[in-house]
Amino acid sequence: MATGENNIMRDKQGLEDGTIGSGDLSSNAIFSGLSGDFWKKIIHRESINSTNEYALSLSLRGPESGTVIIAESQARGRGRMGRVWVSPPGSNIYMSAVLKPEIAVRDAAFLTVAAALACAHALRSEAGLNVTIKWPNDLMVCGKKIGGILTEIRSAHDEINFAVIGIGINVNSLSKDFPAELADRATSIKEVTGRHFSRSRIIAQVLNELERWYKKLTGDGSFPLLEEWKRLSCTIGKVVRVTLFSEVISGIAEDVDEEGMLVLRLASGERRRISSGDLTELRQNGFFSQ
């Protein structure tokens, strides 16, 4: 598959193809599915260590907001909490979007929220999936993870210079493509629906939705995103265990506050606000012991 770099003019009649694309993933197909001119450039790579790493290195040389990196496979895909994001070739979405948001560093978590809402809405409209969001921003279908988001920012003096929003969505891979330890926790669109999907169409829809939620965040603030996040949440009200860097705590996930922190009520009645961690659902509701 030929891949390359394509900075396509925003004339929908005369899309230039350059060297990119074949199969179900091409920058031209993505551009023709976009609803506006917010996204400027798509860089398509066959194999890459990580689209986030690539975007960050590009950005050091002068980022253009609205640049998107997509790859057929990643050798060292980055997941949350220093984990590896398993990235088999030719079947899934590995993408990173570069943005230069004029928001405070303390609100950067809402970029990930915007991306989670974008993915959930895109997968609902493109594949009819009932996607929910597990705190902080795992995309879930039928209790299994179908996608994840890793946002990395570069900032100075409480200003974000640029943000790289990395999105991984399992589209056409099957459980046999995942390592055994992931097979019972991960799923894909194909696994759930039995159908093969065009990655270009899904990426275009994710980008349209990301534009929408990003503009809402920068225009109206984080409140509408938080409301929608809670509506799509599969975490609130559940008894959960959260693994932090140095401790494991459990309690009822009562809320997510205005800073995007999980509010956990412990058995002692104490409320803890948690900014990041690994969450496991223990059972639906009721009492629990620590």
Ligand code: BTN
């Ligand atoms: C998670 O652990 O849930 C976040 C996973 C994020 C994976 C995506 S794949 C595209 C982008 N590039 C990376 O190296 N990671 C993100």
